[in-house]
Amino acid sequence: MTPSLLLLEDDLQLSDTVKHFLELKGYEVYCAYDGLQAEEIIYERHIDLMLLDVKVPHMNGFEFLKKIRESGKEMPAIFITSLNSVEDVERGFSLGCDDYIRKPFALKELLVRVESLIKRTYGTHEEKIEVDKEIFFDIKELLLTVKGEKVSLKTKELKLLALFLQHINELLTYEKINETLWEYDEEPSSGSLRTYIKTLRSVIGKEKIETVKNVGYRFVK
Known part of the structure; x- marks a missing residue:
């Protein structure tokens, strides 16, 4: 990003x-x-x-x-x-x-x-980050690949993943996430955020993104 x-x-x-x-x-x-x-x-x-x-x-x-x-x-x-x-x-x-x-x-x-x-x-802004075994994310191009194949994700899902990878093992509050995902003329949606999280978990593994109840999320590695 x-x-x-x-x-x-x-x-x-x-x-x-x-x-x-x-x-x-x-x-x-x-x-x-x-x-x-x-x-x-x-x-x-x-x-x-x-x-x-x-x-x-x-x-x-x-x-x-x-x-x-x-x-x-x-x-x-x-x-x-x-x-x-x-x-x-x-x-x-x-x-x-x-x-x-x-x-x-x-x-x-x-x-x-x-x-x-x-x-x-x-943290360092490496262009290509290893998310997990055979899962890589190009943070500059916002490109996620699994076993060398491109994974099709929405722009906000890619931005969210980039945010997580820039703050590995850190708690990201809903406010911080909303600031990143939505522009000033957009209304943040908690429902959409949950959908983005669900999609990312299905690709990179459910255990990679922890829910911190009523506060936000944490990407663990």
Whole structure:
């Protein structure tokens, strides 16, 4: 699954440059030019990592991250800012950021930091993952094969399997799963989710996906 990034940056030229660079490297980038736009994106889209300028209109980066963390969202965040005092850095980390990069910066350095955080948070993004004996999943192409034969699954079933494989042995709550499977203009369906789980179990084995009653599911390996 393509990692999704939120880029909060009010410099339009810099935002456009960073967006195109990261998209060429295989990331999906949602741009916001002020804190309120960023907040809308966070609640409408599944975001894997946030790139946050501090000095932006309406709600600055510090205020935005504080609000996001208080709401329970824990995706990693990198501050990208011209602020360089020790106090600013300390404040950023105390609010829950994971890294700090000062302007001006090299795009390659930004990429290294993004990739490092994605890998640390979600595990390695191998393209082909062994689900079980003779069962492989290409996480980039969303392709599941059993004994070398392609298995026909719905897009949401494939996205769900990709999510499980990025969080092996971790509890995934219904909220986390819903954020991944349904777009902002779609209504999450618990009935559909149960059907997707049933289908995946029939292919990869019932014991691979545990039900945690009233909370969510866990992929075990």
